[in-house]
Amino acid sequence: MDNFRQLTQYVLSGLSNGAIYALIGFGFAIIHNATGIINFAQGEFVMLGGMLTVFFLVFCGFPLLPAIVLSILIATVAGITFERLAIRPLKDAKPIRLIIITIGASIFIRGAAMLIWGKDTHALPAFSGNEPLYIAGATIMPQHLWIFGITILVIIFSRLFFNHSIIGKAMRACAYNAQAASLVGIDVKIMVMLSFAISAAIGSLAGIIIAPLTMTSFDVGIMLGIKGFCAVIIGGMSSGLGTVLGGLLLGLLEALGAGFISASYKDAIAFIVLLLILFLRPEGLFGKKETERV
Amino acid sequence: MTKEKRQITIFLIFSFVLLVIPFSLRESYLLNVMVFIGIHTMLAVALNLLMGYAGQISLGHAAFFGMGAYISGIFTTRFGLDPWLVIIMAALCAAAIAFAMGFPILKLKGHYLAMATLGFGIIIYIIFNETVNWTGGPSGLSGIPNLKIGELVFDNDFHNYYLVWIITLGVMLLSINLSQSRIGRALRAVHDSEVAARVMGINAWVLKVQIFTVSAFISAMAGSLYAHTMTFVAPASFGFNFSVELVTMVVVGGLGSIYGSFLGAAILTTLPEFLRVFEDFDIIIYGLMLIVITMFMPGGLISGLQLLSQKFFLKFKAKADKGA
Numbered sequence: 150m151d152n153f154r155q156l157t158q159y160v161l162s163g164l165s166n167g168a169i170y171a172l173i174g175f176g177f178a179i180i181h182n183a184t185g186i187i188n189f190a191q192g193e194f195v196m197l198g199g200m201l202t203v204f205f206l207v208f209c210g211f212p213l214l215p216a217i218v219l220s221i222l223i224a225t226v227a228g229i230t231f232e233r234l235a236i237r238p239l240k241d242a243k244p245i246r247l248i249i250i251t252i253g254a255s256i257f258i259r260g261a262a263m264l265i266w267g268k269d270t271h272a273l274p275a276f277s278g279n280e281p282l283y284i285a286g287a288t289i290m291p292q293h294l295w296i297f298g299i300t301i302l303v304i305i306f307s308r309l310f311f312n313h314s315i316i317g318k319a320m321r322a323c324a325y326n327a328q329a330a331s332l333v334g335i336d337v338k339i340m341v342m343l344s345f346a347i348s349a350a351i352g353s354l355a356g357i358i359i360a361p362l363t364m365t366s367f368d369v370g371i372m373l374g375i376k377g378f379c380a381v382i383i384g385g386m387s388s389g390l391g392t393v394l395g396g397l398l399l400g401l402l403e404a405l406g407a408g409f410i411s412a413s414y415k416d417a418i419a420f421i422v423l424l425l426i427l428f429l430r431p432e433g434l435f436g437k438k439e440t441e442r443v
Numbered sequence: 444m445t446k447e448k449r450q451i452t453i454f455l456i457f458s459f460v461l462l463v464i465p466f467s468l469r470e471s472y473l474l475n476v477m478v479f480i481g482i483h484t485m486l487a488v489a490l491n492l493l494m495g496y497a498g499q500i501s502l503g504h505a506a507f508f509g510m511g512a513y514i515s516g517i518f519t520t521r522f523g524l525d526p527w528l529v530i531i532m533a534a535l536c537a538a539a540i541a542f543a544m545g546f547p548i549l550k551l552k553g554h555y556l557a558m559a560t561l562g563f564g565i566i567i568y569i570i571f572n573e574t575v576n577w578t579g580g581p582s583g584l585s586g587i588p589n590l591k592i593g594e595l596v597f598d599n600d601f602h603n604y605y606l607v608w609i610i611t612l613g614v615m616l617l618s619i620n621l622s623q624s625r626i627g628r629a630l631r632a633v634h635d636s637e638v639a640a641r642v643m644g645i646n647a648w649v650l651k652v653q654i655f656t657v658s659a660f661i662s663a664m665a666g667s668l669y670a671h672t673m674t675f676v677a678p679a680s681f682g683f684n685f686s687v688e689l690v691t692m693v694v695v696g697g698l699g700s701i702y703g704s705f706l707g708a709a710i711l712t713t714l715p716e717f718l719r720v721f722e723d724f725d726i727i728i729y730g731l732m733l734i735v736i737t738m739f740m741p742g743g744l745i746s747g748l749q750l751l752s753q754k755f756f757l758k759f760k761a762k763a764d765k766g767a
Contacts, residue, residue, distance in 0.1 A: 187554035235734055244553030245500050249694055249737045252502075252687060257730030263723060371683060375565075378558055417569045420562035427559045428547040 157287035159408040160401065165293045165362070167400020168300040172355035173377025174384065174392040175307065176348035181386050182324040183344035186247050190231065190255035191352055192374020193262075197224040198353025199365035200262055203271040213276065221353050227258070228349025232342050255370070262367040273360035292361045299358055303351060304393060311389075320344060352377075372416065379423045385433020394435065447623075454619065457702070458612050465604050474600035478672060480705075480712045481607035482665050487692040487704035488611075488618050489661035494690070495699030496622060497654050498634035499549065500557045502686050503564025507659040509571055509681030510537040511666025516584045516676050517577055526590050530667040534660045541659030545652035552637075564686050571678040583677030590671045603672045610668065614661055618701050630654060691729050695736055697743025706745055 173195055180188045201220035205211045211219070235250050276295050281288040311317040322330040323340045331337045356365065356373070363369075380399050384391030399419055407415040426433065468474055490504050514533035518524045524532075548559050571578050578584055589598040590606065597606045621627050632640035633647045641647050670676050688711060696707025715725050740747055 181554075187558065189557075235738065238738060243498070245494065245498060245698075246737050246741065248500055248554060248557050249690065249733055252690070253730050253733030253737065255730070256687065257727055257734065260724075260727030260730055264727060375558075375561065379562075382558070413573045414569065417566050420566045420569075423562045424548075424559060424566075427551055427555060427562075431551065431555060 154286045155408065159404040161287055161289055161293060163401040163404025164397055165296045165400070166359075166403065167380075167397035168296050168393075169355050169359045169373070169396070170376045170380040170399050171393045171396025172300055172303060172351055173373055174379075174381035174396055175303070175389070176352040176355075177378050177381045178386050178389070178392055179344050179348045179351070181381075183320060183341050184236070186236070186251065187378070188345075188348070189248065189251040189374070190258060191348065191377060192370035192372070193255045193258040194224050194228060194349040194352030194370075195356035195359075195373045195377070196262060196365065196367065196370035197227060197258065198356030199273065199360035199369065200266055200271070200356075200367065201353070202357045202360065203273050203365060204266065206273065207271070217357055220357060221350050224353030225346050225350045228345045228352075229342055231349075232345035236345070237338065237341070255374075259367055259370060266367060268367065270364045270366040271360075272364050273357070275361040276358075290362070292358075296358050296362075299354065300393075303354070304389070307351075308389065316340075316343070375423075376419050379419050381433075382423060382426050382431075383434055385435045388433065388435045391433055391435030395433070450619065453702075454616060461608055461612065462605075465601055471600045474604050476713060476716065478600060478603045478607050480709050481604070481611045482669050482672075483689075483692060483708035483712050484705045485607075485611045485614050485665040485668075486662055486689055487696065487708045488614055488701055489658040489665070490689050491693045491696075491699065491701065491704045492618060492621070492654050492661075493658045494693050495697075495703075496627065496630040496634065497651055499651055499655070500553075500560070500690070501655075501658075502557050502561035502683070502690065503567070504560075504658070504662055504689050505681045505683070505685040506564040506567035507537045507541065507662035508666040508669070508685070509567060509676075509678070510540070511663030512670040512676045512681070513571060513578055513584070513666075514663070515667035515670040516587045519588055519671075520584065520586055521577075526588060526667075526671060530664060533667050534663045537663030537666075538656045538660040542652060542656045545655040546648075549648060549651040549655060561683065561686070565683060568678060568682050571681060578678070581678060583675060585675045587670050587674045587676070589674065597672070607668055607672065610664070614664075615701050615705070622699075622701075626650070626653075688729065691733055695732055695744060697745035698741070700743065700745045703743050703745035706748075707743070710744070 173191065176191050176194065177187060180186055180191070198220055201223055202216050205216035205219055206213060209216075231254050235254055236247070239246060239250060275290065275292045277291045279290065281290055282294075283289075309317075311321055319330065319335045320340045320343060322333070322335055323337050327337045330340075355377075356369075359365075359373075376399065377396075380396035381392045382395070383398060384393070384395030399422060402422060403415055403418050406418045464477065465474060468477070486504070486508055489507075490501060493499050493501055511530075511533045514536055515526065515529050518529045518532070519526050544563060548556065548563065551559050572581055574580075589596055591597060595602070597603050622630075629640065629645045629650055632643065632645060633650060637647050666681075669680075692707035692711045693704060694707070695710060696705065697703025711729075714728065718725050718728070736743060
């Protein structure tokens, strides 16, 4: 029975990490679908969310909710600024230049965070205490419930937004064909900017809700970012639900691998999965194959 | 002067200057910095073959550098093999891995290629950290012997300077030569338009794998030299950050320019020395440099220098014409 309890424990923590990867993956997909860019600075928005909230909550003494809202706002503004200053001027550049630009931005944001907040690791207090709950013999922290709840909410909202609001539909139109979209009167520039804003907001939210469990520091963005990317690659860029499943799958694999095989190779699992998927099925497990136009 | 002659002259002047520098630099500290610039130049040139010539990015090149360093370190300290033999072995080994990885990895393009190479680099970095019995783990591997030829031991900066720079100059010469060859032209074609290149009968995939292999070979060689000159290696030198630093060197210097790689390596190696007063500022400055240069000077600093010298030359010429 003990093994079973351990298993449920791994599964729970795996799923909650997986939910975070899925949220971060969403951010990648939104920008990629609008612009064709993989934003290497995505992980830095996640870091910004956590660090800003720690800053407002612990150092400025704000209550939790305003601290969170303010942090998401600032991260969103950072996302918009980044798009406006670095991405828009290079819209039609070759991928190699765009990759380098987003890497530059990611280093810059990380460096700025290190200068402002130092190199220490910070813990964000859990949203509703550290009293564990017992479900089916496994312990679960309230923070896990927050993570599941918020992830589900974000998924529902983004589905409603992209399928039923006029702006969301306009953004999808740009993703299919930017030129055609602009011909029917959609301002493509605004939509691209909006994709960066939404992506930064979701990323920072992910960073905030994970911070009480894993701690945060100026350099958490790299790993979280890459794992989010891994989630979206497993699921396929074109599939929203696929990203969620990809994230959960990755989280589970990591937790089980760390628990039953070796904790020190935990991070390697994500990258091996990433490479395997990229080699064998680059369109993702759930994505549709894209035809390439020349 | 024909283009070829001019290039030979430039290379000879460049080599001559570098080879007489140690006689004017008596200070060991500066020589030491120059040794690092040499190793970094070798790495930047290797990465430039891939990025500048073939237009393919790698965010995991520190892995090949690390493979060279660790293979040299492990086989000379634990098995007492001849260091020179191990250097060749290490380079061949890294090249073989690059060759095997190259086929699936270079099928990917653009952003996906960047992520895949990044993942590869981090897997190797984790292996360096976790195989403690072999690599010594995070605390590193020490006691790596210096290289020697007969009685000549490369155990001081003066000797290491020549060791590193003679090999670096060789690598630079080969790379310049490569760009003039059929392969170099084919690579440029792939860079500009892979589809067009394939239509012309170039096997772009195999070509990219080949250049990736050569690049890994050179990087591993640089790693071996690093291990033998430092006599100590630790995984922190071969992580993601260093891969990004290498990309920065290539971009700042100039994509596709071999002398640009030297310039980029020199700047990025000396920058932390200048910034020592403002500790921790280097990372933010790397980021800014990457953004600003990519946006406003896609040819890198070397193209800026060329433009400046051309302008200067034209002005000079105009004055001379007036005078006459």
